[in-house]
Amino acid sequence: MKNQLTQNEIAILNDVANCQIEDGFSEYTSVNSDSEKGTLGSLVKKELIYNCYSEIEKSYMYCLTEEGVKSCNELGISTKHIQFFN
Numbered sequence: 001m002k003n004q005l006t007q008n009e010i011a012i013l014n015d016v017a018n019c020q021i022e023d024g025f026s027e028y029t030s031v032n033s034d035s036e037k038g039t040l041g042s043l044v045k046k047e048l049i050y051n052c053y054s055e056i057e058k059s060y061m062y063c064l065t066e067e068g069v070k071s072c073n074e075l076g077i078s079t080k081h082i083q084f085f086n
Contacts, residue, residue, distance in 0.1 A: 022083040028062040
């Protein structure tokens with residue numbers, strides 16, 4: 001997956017991982033630019049992150065998917081601080 005991600009995607013994936021507290025809960029709750037929104041959309045399409053607030057329009061809370069956690073591990077992005085319940 002490392003070769004399939006842009007530098008911007010890696011940076012945002014790192015930010016999402018650093019903001020995630022536990023399975024399904026994150027402090028990544030705002031999008032500050034159209035560029036960031038586009039990069040987040042790309043990571044969602046690649047199934048590396050998802051919006052935990054998907055049913056609440058115009059609200060964001062991005063978390064890693066299982067595949068996203070694997071990608072973080074491949075990239076050396078720490079996920080040890082995230083509490084997973086399964």
